[in-house]
Amino acid sequence: MAGLCVRSVLVTGANRGLGLGFVQHFLKMPNPPQWIFAGCRDPKGQRAQELQNLASKHPNIIIIPLEVANPTSIKAAAAKVGEHLGGSGLNLLINNAGMAKPKMLDDETLEDMTEVYTTNTIGPLLMGQAFLPLLKKAAQGSPGSGLSCSKAAIVNMSSYAGSIEDVYVWEFGQVVSYRCSKAALNMLTKCQSLAYKEHGILCVTFHPGWVQTDMGGGGSFKPPLTVDDSVQGMLKVLSSISEKDTGTFLDWEGKILPW
Ligand code: NDP
8 A cells, every 4th residue: 555645534434334444444554644533423332332442542543523414513523633633634535424225216205315415415515615624734735746645635435326327236226315315426526526626635436346334234135345355445546546537436446437
């Protein structure tokens, strides 16, 4: 992972699944970040136990209370991260937190569509806005021209299920609210890439693969990928992408996916 060298990273939904996997992999890097901000909506809860244990052994993990569907929580998190960073910026924002409701098209409701869209799409939008000053600061403080994830980047965790061209694994589940939220997240990423390029911030949207997590393993099939394989793959991709890749939809192996 020689190519990815970040002083600070924030991962949302860092208490389990892929988010926790990111935290574990950042710790194992030859040059671990000085600050690994682990966003978690219920830091004292049972589901945060593993993250708490990890943080008690590694002082560079800072658990940040963060509910991505709540603008007040996002603003408080940005303030807290800013305090820890002192004068420096945030290199990498990984908008990983997400949710799915296993519904068929005919059963979708206003409430479910709204909740899933708020978490999966509006959350990353508000996170990008709130953390923009810190990301800008990181970009300004990094030497060299061009964009890179070591400098300043937003990584949005999307899904191939949001691809309009391919409508991945339709036969396994319609999950319409989830698909719509991720298709919209892909568009958001494209918009962020266009707007934030002048600030030196790279923006990409990722399909992590079909992964063995609570979300990925919810059905009757065992997903093919482990959290380790998926996260390792994504970090390798992040270490190699540059300005030409901003605004793209990539999978964990670096393949460009159809919108
Ligand atoms: P999990 O269900 O295992 O974990 C989801 C994480 O998101 C948890 O930490 C959860 O916190 C957090 N979260 C959910 N809603 C909120 C919220 N409103 N505010 C803050 N945190 C929240 O999912 P995965 O690890 O599998 O998924 C991670 C990302 O990858 C998601 O965006 C998902 O859509 C995407 N993805 C996953 C795939 C897979 O096969 N696993 C495939 C394609 C995409 P809590 O513990 O408090 O609920």
